[in-house]
Amino acid sequence: MPDIIQLLPDAVANQIAAGEVVQRPASAVKELVENAIDAGADKIQLILRDAGKSLIQVIDNGGGMSLTDARMSFERHATSKIRKADDLFAIRTMGFRGEALASIAAIAQVELKTRRHEDELGTRIFIEGSEVLKQEACSADTGTSICVKNLFYNTPARRNFLKSNPVEMRHILDEFQRIALANPKVFFSLYHDGQEVYHLPAAILKQRIIHLFGNNYNQRLVPVEEDTTIIKLHGFVGKPEFARKTRGEQFFFVNNRFIRDAYLNHAVLSAFEELLPDETYPLYVLFIDIDPSKIDINVHPTKTEIKYQDEKAIYAIIRSAVKRSLGRYNITPSLDFDQENSIEHLVTTKPFEEIVAPTISFNPDFNPFNSESKIEREIPFLRNTGEYRKSPIPANWDTLYEISKKETTLQQQVYEEKTIVADEQEVSRPAERQLFQVHSRFILSPIKSGFMLINQQAAHERILYERFLQQLQNHSGVSQQSLFPQSVTLNSSDFELLKELLPDIRALGFDIREFGKNTVVVEGIPADLSNVDENKLLETLLEGYKNNQSILKLDKRDSLARSLARNAATKSGTKMSLEEMNLLVDQLFACQMPNLALNGKLVITTFTLNELLERFEK
Ligand code: ADP
Ligand code: MG
Numbered sequence: 001m002p003d004i005i006q007l008l009p010d011a012v013a014n015q016i017a018a019g020e021v022v023q024r025p026a027s028a029v030k031e032l033v034e035n036a037i038d039a040g041a042d043k044i045q046l047i048l049r050d051a052g053k054s055l056i057q058v059i060d061n062g063g064g065m066s067l068t069d070a071r072m073s074f075e076r077h078a079t080s081k082i083r084k085a086d087d088l089f090a091i092r093t094m095g096f097r098g099e100a101l102a103s104i105a106a107i108a109q110v111e112l113k114t115r116r117h118e119d120e121l122g123t124r125i126f127i128e129g130s131e132v133l134k135q136e137a138c139s140a141d142t143g144t145s146i147c148v149k150n151l152f153y154n155t156p157a158r159r160n161f162l163k164s165n166p167v168e169m170r171h172i173l174d175e176f177q178r179i180a181l182a183n184p185k186v187f188f189s190l191y192h193d194g195q196e197v198y199h200l201p202a203a204i205l206k207q208r209i210i211h212l213f214g215n216n217y218n219q220r221l222v223p224v225e226e227d228t229t230i231i232k233l234h235g236f237v238g239k240p241e242f243a244r245k246t247r248g249e250q251f252f253f254v255n256n257r258f259i260r261d262a263y264l265n266h267a268v269l270s271a272f273e274e275l276l277p278d279e280t281y282p283l284y285v286l287f288i289d290i291d292p293s294k295i296d297i298n299v300h301p302t303k304t305e306i307k308y309q310d311e312k313a314i315y316a317i318i319r320s321a322v323k324r325s326l327g328r329y330n331i332t333p334s335l336d337f338d339q340e341n342s343i344e345h346l347v348t349t350k351p352f353e354e355i356v357a358p359t360i361s362f363n364p365d366f367n368p369f370n371s372e373s374k375i376e377r378e379i380p381f382l383r384n385t386g387e388y389r390k391s392p393i394p395a396n397w398d399t400l401y402e403i404s405k406k407e408t409t410l411q412q413q414v415y416e417e418k419t420i421v422a423d424e425q426e427v428s429r430p431a432e433r434q435l436f437q438v439h440s441r442f443i444l445s446p447i448k449s450g451f452m453l454i455n456q457q458a459a460h461e462r463i464l465y466e467r468f469l470q471q472l473q474n475h476s477g478v479s480q481q482s483l484f485p486q487s488v489t490l491n492s493s494d495f496e497l498l499k500e501l502l503p504d505i506r507a508l509g510f511d512i513r514e515f516g517k518n519t520v521v522v523e524g525i526p527a528d529l530s531n532v533d534e535n536k537l538l539e540t541l542l543e544g545y546k547n548n549q550s551i552l553k554l555d556k557r558d559s560l561a562r563s564l565a566r567n568a569a570t571k572s573g574t575k576m577s578l579e580e581m582n583l584l585v586d587q588l589f590a591c592q593m594p595n596l597a598l599n600g601k602l603v604i605t606t607f608t609l610n611e612l613l614e615r616f617e618k
Contacts, residue, residue, distance in 0.1 A: 010130060011130045014106035017106070018104070021099050021104075022103050024163075025048075025052025025053055025151055027175075029046065030175040033046060033176070034094035034179065035100065037186065039144060040062045041062035041186065042187060042202065043061045044058065045060075048191065052169075053151060053159075053165070055147065057148070061141070062143050063116060063117070064114045064115045064119075064142055064144055071123075071132075073112070074125075078098045104148055105128075106129065107129070107158070108151045109128045109150055109153065110125075110128065111147040112125045112147075113145045115141065123140075164500060170497060173493040173496060178253075178258040182253050187201055196517065197517070205285070213249070220238050220239050221236040221238060222237050222329045223235075223236055225321070226320075237282060237284045239282075240326075243276050246546045249283040251285045252288065254288045256287070267318040269281075271320075271321075271323040290314075294309050433582070437575065440573045440576075441457070445585070452606040453605050454585065455602070456581075457569055458598070458599075460569040460584060461565045461566055462565075462591055462597060462598065463591060464528060468526075468560070469557065471508055476507075477506075479510065480527040481524040486522045486534040488519065488522055489518055489519045490518055491518065495519075498542060508561075509524070509526030511523040532568070537568075540563075540567050542563075543563075544566055
């Protein structure tokens with residue numbers, strides 16, 4: 001039998017390897033912009049078409065390349081940034097693997113134009129599927145311009161795998177934001193399909209954050225600064241009252257490289273202690289400067305993970321520094337400054353055994369939507385029997401109200417009278433039903449076996465959620481036109497997300513038009529929502545949506561319906577008339593799953609007479 005192992009042709013090997021480095025347009029953007037940063041540019045323009053699918057162009061005013069280097073740059077493992085294995089431990093540049101250009105050229109049509117300051121003429125190279133088509137001298141500005149067209153043109157399977165333009169654009173904006181934050185002294189502009197999305201003049205970090213996230217961030221930032229022998233730390237944390245429901249605004253940079261690190265994240269959060277409202281995430285943009293020999297960034301090709309020595313010390317420094325900043329800005333008045341003052345001292349003399357790495361425990365099998373059987377057990381009489389119902393109220397619903405009249409107190413009688421009045425107008429309502437509002441939060445209703453308590457906000461959320469889901473399916477949301485259409489300006493990534501969701505958002509009854517850069521005009525909102533601030537509504541809707549998608553991994557429509565329902569529901573603390581309570585109860589029991597709150601908890605709980613009697617006998 002002949003030998004069967006053969007070396008793959010370069011082009012094929014490159015295509016395969018390219019998959020590691022370039023998964024989507026955003027990865028190519030990241031690599032190209034980082035190359036421009038490494039080349040010392042202080043002005044970088046990014047031009048995109050079709051969310052980078054048909055064009056990614058990066059123009060920089062950095063050092064440029066010689067003719068030979070230009071040609072070499074497309075070879076695999078060709079890099080000017082490290083020469084020997086030891087250099088891996090002294091990395092200060094973003095790139096070092098020498099894989100990006102080779103990978104991009106393997107799966108796209110690339111034109112590179114570059115000139116060094118000292119050269120009279122520049123070089124232009126056309127390369128496609130790893131094959132150099134043309135190379136010529138040309139006149140060119142100092143620096144490099146690289147055009148990447150039709151990414152994945154020769155790997156259709158990958159191309160088909162790409163998501164819609166708004167989704168891909170969001171990935172690009174995520175990468176862009178990180179690089180822009182890490183390099184505030186560099187001017188950036190970003191054009192997409194002919195529109196300028198960002199124009200970021202060179203600035204200090206605080207200004208850059210404001211340019212990226214919006215003017216109102218000016219008041220939200222607290223500076224953090226710490227200088228120790230192990231690390232230097234600087235940046236900003238957001239004031240706790242502006243913490244958001246999503247983690248979108250949390251950035252750690254180690255030697256200017258964006259990283260994700262649950263441990264360090266925990267250090268920051270723990271500094272906030274109980275200052276944060278439940279389930280909210282504070283903004284932070286923190287830069288750690290550390291001796292490169294103390295870290296290993298060669299862990300993953302996409303390079304958002306880092307390993308470091310002195311992990312515990314770094315944790316302690318970050319925690320104390322953030323805590324101290326919050327204290328200094330009067331956010332935590334009760335802090336003990338004496339103790340926190342010398343972090344250096346703390347780090348070098350104290351052992352760190354007491355610091356425990358965060359652990360996250362969760363039940364991977366938990367799915368709130370599988371809990372039908374559980375509901376059945378808890379409130380058997382509330383289950384939908386499955387039969388077709390003419391009235392929205394379950395057939396067995398009235399049986400809840402067979403209460404002996406003798407048991408009613410004077411106060412109940414007052415309510416009862418009102419109930420009867422209401423019943424005369426609306427015959428379908430169970431005549432015996434009694435409803436009381438407790439602390440503007442719960443609706444209490446006596447039932448045959450005792451009484452039940454309904455969490456009014458959870459109930460309303462459930463009702464709206466099921467209604468919105470249905471509207472999404474049938475495109476049946478009714479819009480209520482605004483007298484004064486509002487224009488709403490979002491940040492770029494939210495705007496892209498909104499565009500992606502627009503068909504569904506319209507199905508819910510929003511009447512929204514695009515109106516220039518990052519701006520929409522809201523001409524109508526779902527009829528179920530009233531007295532809301534359009535601006536806030538859209539922002540929180542998108543935020544809730546992101547949250548649902550990233551944490552609960554829900555599908556698109558579910559996330560939307562859920563987010564809108566939680567926003568639009570009447571909040572705890574709202575007084576309700578008897579009429580309103582009746583309506584709420586009717587609508588609740590017309591739901592598919594009346595007892596399942598959107599957070600997976602209960603909407604209704606019951607107390608049996610026996611339980612009550614037992615209490616008195618204790
Ligand atoms: P790496 O960045 O890991 O070195 P790349 O494939 O991204 O690998 O780039 C290969 C080489 O091409 C770089 O080391 C650098 O010398 C050169 N290069 C790439 N982009 C630029 C640019 N915009 N300006 C100047 N030189 C560049
Ligand atoms: Mg590179």
